[in-house]
Amino acid sequence: MRQGLDLQGLSKSFKGSPVPALEEFSLSLAPGSCTAVLGPSGSGKSTLLRTVAGLEIPDRGSVLLDGQDLAAVRPERRGMAMVFQRPLLFPHLNVLDNVAFAATIRGVPRRRARADAEAFLDLVQMEGTGKRVVSDLSGGQQQRVAIARGLAARPEVLLLDEPFSALDPELRSAMHELLAQVREKLNPTILMVTHDRDEAAAVADHLAVISEGKLLQHSTVQEMYTRPASLQVSRLMGGTNEIPGTVRDGVHYSALGAHALPGNHQWPEGPATMVIRQERIILLDEHSPGLPAVVTGIRNRGPRKLVTMEAAGVNLHAEATASPALATGDAVRIQLPTPELAVVGGTSEHRSAPLTSPDWKVLA
Amino acid sequence: MPAAEVLTARTRPRPRTAAGHGTKARVQGLLLAVPAVLLVAFVVVGGSAMVAAQSLGLMPLVGRPELSTAAYTAHGGDLLVGVGLSLAIAGASTVLACLIGFAAALIMMQGRWCGKLVAAMSSLSIPVPHIVGAATAGLLLADSGLLARVFGAAERWPDVVGGQWWLAVIFEYAWKESAFVGLVVAGTLATRSVDYEETAALLGAGRLGRLRHVLLPLSLPALIISGTIAFIYSFGSYEVAWLLGRPYPEPLPVMALRLYNSVTLTARPEAAAVAVVTAVVSLGAALVALACLRKIPLWR
Amino acid sequence: MLYSVSGGYAKVPLAFDQDAFDRLSPALLNELEDLKPSLWRQGSTYPKSSGELDALYAGGQVDSTMTYGPATLTKLVADGTYPATTKVLTLDEGTVGNASFLAIPSTSGQRSGAMVVANIALSEEQQATKADPRIWGQFPVLDSDALSPEGRALFEQLPTSPVVPGYEVLSKNANPELAAEWVPALDEAWRRQILAGG
Numbered sequence: 001m002r003q004g005l006d007l008q009g010l011s012k013s014f015k016g017s018p019v020p021a022l023e024e025f026s027l028s029l030a031p032g033s034c035t036a037v038l039g040p041s042g043s044g045k046s047t048l049l050r051t052v053a054g055l056e057i058p059d060r061g062s063v064l065l066d067g068q069d070l071a072a073v074r075p076e077r078r079g080m081a082m083v084f085q086r087p088l089l090f091p092h093l094n095v096l097d098n099v100a101f102a103a104t105i106r107g108v109p110r111r112r113a114r115a116d117a118e119a120f121l122d123l124v125q126m127e128g129t130g131k132r133v134v135s136d137l138s139g140g141q142q143q144r145v146a147i148a149r150g151l152a153a154r155p156e157v158l159l160l161d162e163p164f165s166a167l168d169p170e171l172r173s174a175m176h177e178l179l180a181q182v183r184e185k186l187n188p189t190i191l192m193v194t195h196d197r198d199e200a201a202a203v204a205d206h207l208a209v210i211s212e213g214k215l216l217q218h219s220t221v222q223e224m225y226t227r228p229a230s231l232q233v234s235r236l237m238g239g240t241n242e243i244p245g246t247v248r249d250g251v252h253y254s255a256l257g258a259h260a261l262p263g264n265h266q267w268p269e270g271p272a273t274m275v276i277r278q279e280r281i282i283l284l285d286e287h288s289p290g291l292p293a294v295v296t297g298i299r300n301r302g303p304r305k306l307v308t309m310e311a312a313g314v315n316l317h318a319e320a321t322a323s324p325a326l327a328t329g330d331a332v333r334i335q336l337p338t339p340e341l342a343v344v345g346g347t348s349e350h351r352s353a354p355l356t357s358p359d360w361k362v363l364a
Numbered sequence: 365m366p367a368a369e370v371l372t373a374r375t376r377p378r379p380r381t382a383a384g385h386g387t388k389a390r391v392q393g394l395l396l397a398v399p400a401v402l403l404v405a406f407v408v409v410g411g412s413a414m415v416a417a418q419s420l421g422l423m424p425l426v427g428r429p430e431l432s433t434a435a436y437t438a439h440g441g442d443l444l445v446g447v448g449l450s451l452a453i454a455g456a457s458t459v460l461a462c463l464i465g466f467a468a469a470l471i472m473m474q475g476r477w478c479g480k481l482v483a484a485m486s487s488l489s490i491p492v493p494h495i496v497g498a499a500t501a502g503l504l505l506a507d508s509g510l511l512a513r514v515f516g517a518a519e520r521w522p523d524v525v526g527g528q529w530w531l532a533v534i535f536e537y538a539w540k541e542s543a544f545v546g547l548v549v550a551g552t553l554a555t556r557s558v559d560y561e562e563t564a565a566l567l568g569a570g571r572l573g574r575l576r577h578v579l580l581p582l583s584l585p586a587l588i589i590s591g592t593i594a595f596i597y598s599f600g601s602y603e604v605a606w607l608l609g610r611p612y613p614e615p616l617p618v619m620a621l622r623l624y625n626s627v628t629l630t631a632r633p634e635a636a637a638v639a640v641v642t643a644v645v646s647l648g649a650a651l652v653a654l655a656c657l658r659k660i661p662l663w664r
Numbered sequence: 665m666l667y668s669v670s671g672g673y674a675k676v677p678l679a680f681d682q683d684a685f686d687r688l689s690p691a692l693l694n695e696l697e698d699l700k701p702s703l704w705r706q707g708s709t710y711p712k713s714s715g716e717l718d719a720l721y722a723g724g725q726v727d728s729t730m731t732y733g734p735a736t737l738t739k740l741v742a743d744g745t746y747p748a749t750t751k752v753l754t755l756d757e758g759t760v761g762n763a764s765f766l767a768i769p770s771t772s773g774q775r776s777g778a779m780v781v782a783n784i785a786l787s788e789e790q791q792a793t794k795a796d797p798r799i800w801g802q803f804p805v806l807d808s809d810a811l812s813p814e815g816r817a818l819f820e821q822l823p824t825s826p827v828v829p830g831y832e833v834l835s836k837n838a839n840p841e842l843a844a845e846w847v848p849a850l851d852e853a854w855r856r857q858i859l860a861g862g
Contacts, residue, residue, distance in 0.1 A: 055562055075565040076573075082566045088559050092581035092662040102567040105577060133661055153567045442860075508723025526709055610709040612859040628848050 096130030465545025758837030
């Protein structure tokens, strides 16, 4: 019976580090789900993965797979495979024998192990490379072989530790496609660590946001963007708009006026900060209906622009297509559509403007 | 599917370094090494040629030069026995050194205090000269040595020093060379073996599986190289066998030295003949090792 | 031992000749072969040098050793290297003894200087100092009857040894040393028949 992976209250500290790498971290993964763990560097993501794999022993807490506590189970018996940021293909084996490694270890006859490995090479579209020497392959090819090698071990849980971060963007999207195929065909439970929000959104059905070893939120990808559990999550997910105010009867009151919140949720009364994704703010010309605002800065983001505005003393950010010719100092109108609004508890200290680009690498 | 196109485009191997540039750098590197190589070649080739000529009767101390193999046949039987004995001693001590050295390297890799202790002990024993090591081994292992006294086994103590099986000699070589092998192997394993071990563990390999399928193959080139160096050293050095061995049969280097130092100066060509045989066998060992290395994919 | 099995040193020509060697050596080698059961490790192997034999004696592995410098024994027994029960064994047939000698190469460019040095080395003071077991412990080469009274006094001041008997006892019935040419022949015969014969 597959019950999935259950992490209960994992804590782990390292000698010489004042901050625990993991603190009371609990997470449940449904079998066959794909969860991406997002967080800045040093937030404990990799420690989490290593603890699940059994490479680190948690100070407290337990890892349960299908209801069985894995505390006494050595890494090689956990039925998990891990793909690291570096491919780590065994240099003394050719491509095919790398993929056949798990089978060889289990004592499967060589011929069968190799035939099996061929199938997995096909799966990662590396057919015909089996006889090659590992060092002849490019980085992306090696990483695909590493994934094939992990999958050939037929793991119940596949752990991916930033497996695509060293690849260039187009190759990365190809790998996302590959991962989708793997899920379709083999359906392992996948726990993936990444610092790339777009990657997480592209491959995972669930996100877990971690910071300083603590789980901040675990939800579907969509919810993570639209219903952040806290200001911190909103910021970690790249949200930049924070409007302090108060909630009464499902309506948020602030310097921007009264905004009705989505009706499908029970919003707590009292001081609260309203958030809205910058992609969701509707930007209109100054003769349209909406809140008046003044453009204070424009930054080019490829095909789109990040527009900084001030409306009633509140700094706001909106992503606009390149078409309307906007300039700093222009007067505009903005609309904040109700379904896109969310509030998080408490008032926020005002973030100092202007905002830097919400880039994870900068955060790192 | 656009992704597939990207993938096929990527499947081609990366072009190697531009040929022109690579050749130029290689020539430059060779030129830089030339002075040292010339000097070494002069000493080694010159010395070997002299010894070979002497062994063939072309450079007698007295009398006329005359090409002959008399020096090789003078002690024909002893020479063959010497080759066998030297091979056996060097072989046994190299096998032991590789086993112990590999185990030591694995312990060093653990990185805990015992690993550091083993690493420190190995590093300390490297600069000890073999002759000091041999004297120490003698004091420790002789019939009236420290161990025999500690265990109060004066009468029952086995013939370790000067015994039939050359145990003390093999022990001394194995001890010294295992430190060397251990440090060389640990050096090659240090960089990435932990990552590979973890990867292998997560693919289901237990301790023995990792040892056999990961650590051993990864260390194999270093083991072969350091083992060959250890073998050729033990094969060609005389002082340990001379101090801890028995007078008959003689390993080749001991025989060469005895003949060279003989009161009869005309025995010098015979000493040279023994030295030539020693050198030829060592060269053969090095060639065998290179042939083994070529078969290992990791060595390329 | 060659003297002994040959019926005395008078029977062995000091200068090497192959006939004498062929005639005399079989008895010697047979005797050595017969000795094996009484030897260290039953004669299956032998120490490679007199130094090694001394070490075996010092370690209590063998009951006797050989030396050309019996005067050194006093010190070796005193500092505990050799057991206190060490005794010098003099044989009725006598022992082989030799004396160190000084030579000047025929090609020497400084003969006169070398002769001066040789004279100093042969002086009564130098010889008495050399004979002192606390310093070197080698017997003098001087004839005691020819010494000056002062020189004689110097030698009489030397301590008597509890281990080593006097020179007159040791040198009694002294046998002469064979010529150097005997050495490689005897050595090779011993190596082939006794050592290799295992």
